[in-house]
Amino acid sequence: MGLKLSRWKATRDLMVGQKQSAGPERLLDGSVILTRLEAAVNWARKYSFFLYPFVTACCGMEFMSVAGPRYDLDRFGAALPRFSPRQSDLLMVVGTISHKQAPILVKVYNQMAEPKWVFAFGVCAVSGGFYDNYSVVQGIDTLIPVDIYVPGCPPRPEMVLDGLLLLQQKVKQERWSDWPRGEAPVSRC
Amino acid sequence: MGLMDASVTLKKLTEKFPDAVVGTHNYRGDDTAIVKKEKIRDICLFLRDDPDLLYNFMMDLTVVDYLGRDPRFEVVYHLYSLPHNRRVRIKALVPESDLTIDSVVSVWVAADWFEREAYDMYGVVFTGHPNLRRILLYEGFEGHPLRKDYPLKKRQPLIGPVN
Numbered sequence: 001m002g003l004k005l006s007r008w009k010a011t012r013d014l015m016v017g018q019k020q021s022a023g024p025e026r027l028l029d030g031s032v033i034l035t036r037l038e039a040a041v042n043w044a045r046k047y048s049f050f051l052y053p054f055v056t057a058c059c060g061m062e063f064m065s066v067a068g069p070r071y072d073l074d075r076f077g078a079a080l081p082r083f084s085p086r087q088s089d090l091l092m093v094v095g096t097i098s099h100k101q102a103p104i105l106v107k108v109y110n111q112m113a114e115p116k117w118v119f120a121f122g123v124c125a126v127s128g129g130f131y132d133n134y135s136v137v138q139g140i141d142t143l144i145p146v147d148i149y150v151p152g153c154p155p156r157p158e159m160v161l162d163g164l165l166l167l168q169q170k171v172k173q174e175r176w177s178d179w180p181r182g183e184a185p186v187s188r189c
Numbered sequence: 190m191g192l193m194d195a196s197v198t199l200k201k202l203t204e205k206f207p208d209a210v211v212g213t214h215n216y217r218g219d220d221t222a223i224v225k226k227e228k229i230r231d232i233c234l235f236l237r238d239d240p241d242l243l244y245n246f247m248m249d250l251t252v253v254d255y256l257g258r259d260p261r262f263e264v265v266y267h268l269y270s271l272p273h274n275r276r277v278r279i280k281a282l283v284p285e286s287d288l289t290i291d292s293v294v295s296v297w298v299a300a301d302w303f304e305r306e307a308y309d310m311y312g313v314v315f316t317g318h319p320n321l322r323r324i325l326l327y328e329g330f331e332g333h334p335l336r337k338d339y340p341l342k343k344r345q346p347l348i349g350p351v352n
Contacts, residue, residue: 099327099330099345100326100327132341134343134345135326
């Protein structure tokens, strides 16, 4: 069964691996799209991120800006922050993660259902930033796998949107075999 | 409240504890007394209860690490007298060889979390404290990070070697 979406520009994304509309679609006068199931699912996933905002620091202000109407994450389908990890598939780590926060972050990550993605928002989440000290995690990728790194202190909203678009490109190219990823690698937390 | 009036505290303290008070000064009107740690609880009780002093408000308690000096540590108490509108700073000398000092929780309850923080960050043990555990850091943290000889790049076992 085809999706009745002809002439919608998203059609392009569905036709992964096909250069132009092939024979059968043309015969049926553009009312039918043929695609791979994998591509259709990825297309749906990349335009419907449900965020879990793990906001710990000043980057939160910038996150509010980018989620609000002026920059508007909703334009890219990532509109709804969910405040339960069970309901979300994009973990936004916004701000500094201290050692005491680390077990909580890992727990939240492990509670999210797969497929799930992680967005390191700001230089503290990326690498610890200038907090190279006794209490701060030196980059959340030492605890959980990260898909997109957006540095900046804090990052401009444009950088965040660019990161989101890059993440969409990444999701578009995923295969069934990429999932599940399994538990976060740091078991001591 | 003039300068002379503010020095009443130091005068009375020196008269009461001539052996325990190592030195005093009144730099720009800030009363400071440097004392031996053995009598700290008696000194605090006196400052709280003497009718001319009545330091009933413990504002701050912290530690300073003078690495390379002996005694290495100073426990600093900032007190305020609400009835007399006066402040005083008490510095108790604590050597590295005997990192203990009497707790003043029984004098001011406010000292409870201050002493836990000082223990957490500097490792000074407050004897007689009802619940001397780490307060900001976690159980399993190795070392006391605000000491001047805490290694800058030291990593903690809970989070792993890369952190």
